[in-house]
Amino acid sequence: MRPGQRVLDLGAGAAVTAAVACHICGDTGVVTLDRDQHIVVAAQARLGVLGYRPAVVSGSGEDGWPERAPYDRIFVSFALPCVPGALVDQLAPGGRMLMHITTTSPSWPALAVISRCPDGRVTSHLRAVEFAHRAGHGRKQIFLSxxxxxxxxxxxxxxxxxxxxxxxxxxxxxxxxxxxxxxxxxxDIWAEIRETTVQWRAAGEPEVYRLDLAAAGNPR
Structure with missing residues (x-):
């Protein structure tokens, strides 16, 4: 982040990311969003105590906040099964978005880095990580009795x-x-895991993977 950049922080939580963005970039270009209105009120109060007055709004993180788009930086604090197309659309040329991608299984989260080049092209890659926070809203859980x-x-x-x-x-x-x-x-889940391991080793045990985005913004 740099001074003057426009930042969209999705999943306000305790407002830590928003506070850092305000400190570095200036609060006039920062939008922090959360689905829970109570969290929004608390985040606004915390930021106010620090002297920051960003836009603190309530809405769906998957939809972003197009009213202030485009953004130079987009931070998604919760993991999703795919990259929302709406967020890619709100990324400014030269901008970058960070978010976690995961499936219904918590065992393989990955950090997705999505960049929009100055000419408008979108590039992205995945890097495996040990932890990612999955939002509870609308989550389908497998219950094992x-x-x-x-x-x-x-x-x-x-x-x-x-x-x-x-x-x-x-x-x-x-x-x-x-x-x-x-x-x-x-x-045969075990056979699938072994086959994936064989392919990974044959590819040189890469740490970073290319992430292809479909027209709607979803990884394929």
Whole structure:
């Protein structure tokens, strides 16, 4: 960030990111947004105590805030399954957006860096990270009941509940420095993991991956 840049902070939370943006860029070009109106009120109060008066608004983070677009920097503090096209559209030439991408599984979050070149072209890449915060709003959770966990532990997948999930895999340390893997269902999840590992090693174990954006702004 640099002084004078326009910043969109999505997921205001405790307003830490917004405060840093105001300190570096000046508060007149900063917009911080949160879905929860109570968080918006609290963030505005915290920023006011620090002497900052950015635009503090309530809305959907996936939609951004086009009223003040375009932005030189967009920070998304929560993970999403894809890159919202609306946010890409609000990125200024020369601008950059940082956000986490994840799936319904919490085991593989990645940091996406999306840049709009001065000529308007959009480039992006992914880098695996250890942690990403997933927003709870509208999130579909897979609930594993105690009974289902017991069936998995007993290596049984015959229940209707197990069939509903179709496939699962459990890895347990065997005490000898290796792991015992149990898999069940229509998909061989363990085989998929091994095949992905083979491809990754064959590619030189890259740390960064290219992220292609479809016309609507979603990764493909």
């Amino acid at each position: 105690a009974a289902f966990r017991e069936r998995i532990a007993a290596r049984s997948a015959g229940s209707a509940e197990a069939r509903a999930f179709r496939s699962w895999m459990v890895a347990r340390p065997d005490g000898a420095g290796t792991w015992t893997v149990t898999a069940s269902g229509q998909r």
